[in-house]
Amino acid sequence: EKGTYPHFMLKEIDEQPFVIRKIIQEYQDKNDTIKLDKDIRKAMKKSDRIYIIAAGTSYHAGLVGKQFIEQLANIPVEVHIASEFSYNMPLLSENPLFIFISQSGETADSRSVLVQTKALGHPALTLTNVPGSTLSREADYTLHLHAGPEIAVASTKAYTAQIAVLAILAVDSARAKGIDLSFDPLQELGIVSSAMETLTDQKEEFERIAKEMFETSRNAFYIGRGMDYFVVQEAALKLKEISYIQAEGFAGGELKHGTIALIEDGTPVIAISTQGNVNFSIRGNVQEVAARGANTCVVSMKGLENDSDQFVLPQVHELLTPLVSVVPMQLLSYYAALHRECDVDKPRNLAKSVTVE
Numbered sequence: 001e002k003g004t005y006p007h008f009m010l011k012e013i014d015e016q017p018f019v020i021r022k023i024i025q026e027y028q029d030k031n032d033t034i035k036l037d038k039d040i041r042k043a044m045k046k047s048d049r050i051y052i053i054a055a056g057t058s059y060h061a062g063l064v065g066k067q068f069i070e071q072l073a074n075i076p077v078e079v080h081i082a083s084e085f086s087y088n089m090p091l092l093s094e095n096p097l098f099i100f101i102s103q104s105g106e107t108a109d110s111r112s113v114l115v116q117t118k119a120l121g122h123p124a125l126t127l128t129n130v131p132g133s134t135l136s137r138e139a140d141y142t143l144h145l146h147a148g149p150e151i152a153v154a155s156t157k158a159y160t161a162q163i164a165v166l167a168i169l170a171v172d173s174a175r176a177k178g179i180d181l182s183f184d185p186l187q188e189l190g191i192v193s194s195a196m197e198t199l200t201d202q203k204e205e206f207e208r209i210a211k212e213m214f215e216t217s218r219n220a221f222y223i224g225r226g227m228d229y230f231v232v233q234e235a236a237l238k239l240k241e242i243s244y245i246q247a248e249g250f251a252g253g254e255l256k257h258g259t260i261a262l263i264e265d266g267t268p269v270i271a272i273s274t275q276g277n278v279n280f281s282i283r284g285n286v287q288e289v290a291a292r293g294a295n296t297c298v299v300s301m302k303g304l305e306n307d308s309d310q311f312v313l314p315q316v317h318e319l320l321t322p323l324v325s326v327v328p329m330q331l332l333s334y335y336a337a338l339h340r341e342c343d344v345d346k347p348r349n350l351a352k353s354v355t356v357e
């Protein structure tokens with residue numbers, strides 16, 4: 001039920017701080033340590049390479065998950081678009097573990113990969129919001145996202161839930177391997193939850209920015225580097241699917257290799273800057289497009305901000321920034337679609353779960 005909300009999407013954006021808290025609860029045991037199926041721990045420990053398989057928004061969550069697993073647990077990870085993997089399987093390592101990320105658990109492209117990898121005898125773990133779903137039943141292990149039903153076609157709370165669960169999984173695997181981490185994901189997710197709340201409390205601000213950026217535009221660019229590059233890809237997908245504005249999420253440094261030719265007077269370019277090591281360089285990329293007439297908007301993280309930034313995000317752990325930087329992006333898309341009188345919850349040509357290949 002939508003309750004007092006005009007759209008499920010807005011309700012689901014607002015639910016994100018609670019979903020994160022729910023995940024903390026569900027994955028915390030009595031001693032405040034991580035509670036996770038022992039068999040999943042073993043499977044992670046045993047694997048020499050992880051293959052994340054997903055589509056759309058879940059694929060974007062997988063890109064972030066790769067950073068967690070590689071940086072924290074020191075296991076190499078490849079992230080693949082399910083529909084490509086099916087027909088172009090890469091060389092596999094000796095002991096692969098397949099992780100399927102799927103809100104619905106019914107995505108046919110992902111299922112087709114699971115059928116193939118099972119036939120090869122490889123273990124599979126599904127991260128899903130629907131535990132009884134096909135991908136969950138057919139995999140060896142399941143991690144539940146606990147996001148509650150997601151009704152709007154555009155995925156929001158499932159994406160942040162996927163990233164939160166991937167962070168917990170990565171840390172658990174690191175600990176299982178005896179890696180000593182100072183990063184406590186449950187505590188850091190608590191900080192994320194509060195940060196998300198301060199963002200969902202500032203909707204007028206994002207409504208205003210959406211109006212300024214997208215009122216008359218036919219296209220838009222999002223740029224970021226490192227972690228932010230993954231989030232801008234999700235930001236662009238969100239804008240495209242509900243507002244029908246053609247958008248692209250680009251690596252900041254890659255623009256000058258061709259795409260910058262598309263920048264004209266007034267082209268909207270939204271940049272995210274949450275990573276200390278690339279803060280300087282992404283700002284250089286913003287100047288490059290501004291000098292060519294782009295209408296720029298910088299969303300930065302506290303501690304890295306400039307006076308001219310349009311919005312400053314509350315500070316969270318550098319690894320977990322996608323969980324907060326995506327919230328303004330979701331809201332910008334929502335308001336862009338609203339102003340254009342699009343059907344926010346049921347965009348054209350799309351279905352909630354894609355059960356055909």
Ligand code: F6R
Binds near residue numbers: 238
């Ligand atoms: C975008 C969106 C889709 C899904 C994709 C995968 O907002 O909803 O891109 O993320 O179809 O769906 P699941 O996660 O159910 O496998």
